[in-house]
Amino acid sequence: MARGELMKKLLASYGREAEFRTVAEQIILEEEQKNNKVLARSLRKSLDSTTGTPAGAKTLAPLIPFPDAANDFMDRVDIVHNQNDIVLSATNTRVFHGLIKEFKRGEDIRRNGMTVRSKLLFCGPPGCGKTLCAEIFAGELGLPLFVVKLDRIISSYLGETAGNIRKIFEFARKQPCVMFLDEFDALARARDDPSEHNELRRVVNSLLIFIDRMQPKGFLVAATNLDQSLDPAIWRRFDEVVWFDRPDAKMIERYLQMKFRNVDRNFNPLEFADSLEGYSYAEVERICVQAIKASIIDRRKQVRGADFTKAISDERRRRSGLSRLAT
Ligand SMILES: Nc1ncnc2c1ncn2[C@@H]1O[C@H](COP(=O)(O)OP(=O)(O)O)[C@@H](O)[C@H]1O
Ligand SMILES: [Mg+2]
Known part of the structure; x- marks a missing residue:
């Protein structure tokens, strides 16, 4: 979006905290993408230090109702399955045991200056256990499972999308959980499709930046049906890529x-x-x-x-x- 338009939006959002943050976030992302890293960092610092709503804000009626990200784009899913309900390859079983062990020793690992693998990408054709495994994995870790509907986020009013994404990531940063981003391929497609709306592509890029930056308290799991030609720009952001193939x-x-x-x-x-x-x-x-x-x-x-x-x-x-x- 042109700089002038963003400024206008920023001023128009006075008194509406969520909307203000969304626009501010967009400005910061634009600066980041233009490689103005110092400016972006100092803008983010200023934004992070403005907590709460400005005085008198409550008296202003919101013009655009801002959807509550947690309710509109994310569902808490009950964990009803366990290890006995899934068939996993020996390789995947090993990968998951490794991740669970690492998570349990997380504090010691971090104390030694290393990060815990926490961003996972599940790839494979439909119906081969990506969703089921996320559920059982959450159960094994004793963490709640939240499923994010990316298609709903993307199709939400684009100006608000960055803000919704930010809310979701903020949540995963604070709440130890397994955050499951289903239909991640929709994003990858939007990014590659030259006919896609420019702003949509920006949203996708901002989501990838969020993934890059975030250190979840639990796990971030993205699932995609694209089993081939996965853009390296996408998978390199994940600590682990797990393949769910059709069974032999x-x-x-x-x-x-x-x-x-x-x-x-x-x-x-x-x-x-x-x-x-x-x-x-x-x-x-x-x-x-x-x-x-x-x-x-x-x-x-x-x-x-x-x-x-x-x-x-x-x-x-x-x-x-x-x-x-x-x-
Ligand atoms: N590896 C598996 N082991 C046992 N059941 C499976 C497995 N993969 C899929 N299923 C069955 O198929 C259903 C759909 O699988 P799901 O995990 O939603 O697939 P995906 O998310 O990969 O599209 C599951 O609820 C389960 O009943
Ligand atoms: Mg699924």
């Missing part, structure tokens, strides 16, 4: 074993593992659930092999329909 036959076996652990049946589901290769966990789950449901609908005690093969062919049909839609 062995992993599908483990999943089926887990799913049918307490289910009465007259067939061995593991025999189907090979034929399910290429499906995501979410798709295999749908097959299992449909097969089990079929036995309930027929008031049978046992799930039959036929229920399972029928559920597989339904999933195939569904898939082929979807691929037709995509072409």
